[in-house]
Amino acid sequence: xxxxxxxxxxxxxxxxxxxFDFLDSVAGPVxxxxxxxxARRGQIVLNGEPALAGATLSxxxxxxx
Numbered sequence: 001x002x003x004x005x006x007x008x009x010x011x012x013x014x015x016x017x018x019x020f021d022f023l024d025s026v027a028g029p030v031x032x033x034x035x036x037x038x039a040r041r042g043q044i045v046l047n048g049e050p051a052l053a054g055a056t057l058s059x060x061x062x063x064x065x
Contacts, residue, residue: 010061019044019063020053038065 014022019039024030035044035053042050045064046057057063 006063006065008063010057010059010063012059014057015059017057018054019046019051019057022057022063 008022008026010022014025017025020030020032020035023035023044032053038044039051039053043065044051044053046055047062051063
C-alpha cells in the first residue's frame with residue numbers, strides 16, 4: 001500500500017504548468033533534482049499513474065505525493 005502524504009487537484013490557475021512548476025508554486029522553492037528523483041521512484045502520481053516531472057497539467061488532474 002502506498003502512503004499518500006499530499007493530494008492536490010489542479011485548478012484553472014495551474015493549468016498548463018509542468019508537475020515540477022506546480023510543486024514549486026505550491027510548496028516551493030523545490031529542488032529540481034529531488035523532484036526528478038521522486039518522480040523516477042514513482043513517488044509522484046498523476047491521475048493514478050507515475051508522473052514525469054515535466055508532464056503538463058490539465059484542470060481536474062490529481063497529484064498524489
